[in-house]
Amino acid sequence: MFVFVCVRCGAELTAPLSQVALPAHARQKYGNGLQLPVLMASGTFAVEREPWGPPWRRGEAIDPDEAAARGIYAPVRALSEGPADAIVIAPGDTRGTVLIPEEHGGACCGFDGGGGPNMACAACRLLVASRIDDCSLWQAVWLAPNAVRRLPVEGADTGPSSWADLLAAGAGVPPAEPIAAWGEPFRAGDRWHWSPQWVAAAGQALAHLLVASKGLPVTVQDGLTATMF
Numbered sequence: 001m002f003v004f005v006c007v008r009c010g011a012e013l014t015a016p017l018s019q020v021a022l023p024a025h026a027r028q029k030y031g032n033g034l035q036l037p038v039l040m041a042s043g044t045f046a047v048e049r050e051p052w053g054p055p056w057r058r059g060e061a062i063d064p065d066e067a068a069a070r071g072i073y074a075p076v077r078a079l080s081e082g083p084a085d086a087i088v089i090a091p092g093d094t095r096g097t098v099l100i101p102e103e104h105g106g107a108c109c110g111f112d113g114g115g116g117p118n119m120a121c122a123a124c125r126l127l128v129a130s131r132i133d134d135c136s137l138w139q140a141v142w143l144a145p146n147a148v149r150r151l152p153v154e155g156a157d158t159g160p161s162s163w164a165d166l167l168a169a170g171a172g173v174p175p176a177e178p179i180a181a182w183g184e185p186f187r188a189g190d191r192w193h194w195s196p197q198w199v200a201a202a203g204q205a206l207a208h209l210l211v212a213s214k215g216l217p218v219t220v221q222d223g224l225t226a227t228m229f
């Protein structure tokens, strides 16, 4: 386990956290004006190896060869020129930080992080993280990789859960779920949507399937997989 500390003053900025894989839906924008849950499970963090956050470059200003070198083969609206290795955590796992509401970026209903970090170290006021809570975005705090350092926590190495443990716990994700509008309480009449998690995971899996197929036709067995795809 690790805690993240301020690179300038050394103040602790997080609870002790275990590293997990970055969720497939980490960069997802889902629906319009919807209220998405918290991205990361409490007590965990993940690292985004690709550039994350501002500054952005407009898609049409990017040479297709340059985009391909970054693994992007379809038109995109904008490409991040931010630092790689941003760390994403659950908002409730932050410690010793203050929100800077003026740094809301181009937000719609909440903060979208478009203007750069909007959370400061409470001790020395260095900007250390971006709180994201805008509509249709996953609730998260993204730690700026150049503003934090991670320190191991002595004697707290629990390691990740095994697949057998996770399956026994039965914590599955249903394929569809009701999602409330941003800032509204959940109600029985909320519209049902495809699970955003499944939508992202199926999209990622299909891309891998396409590459693995090497251009051959792909068939999927009848059942849930065929329905989902």
Ligand SMILES: [Zn+2]
Pocket: 033, 108, 109, 110, 134, 135, 182
């Ligand atoms: Zn909105």
Ligand SMILES: [Zn+2]
Pocket: 006, 007, 008, 009, 010, 011, 121, 122, 123, 124, 125, 126
């Ligand atoms: Zn500090």
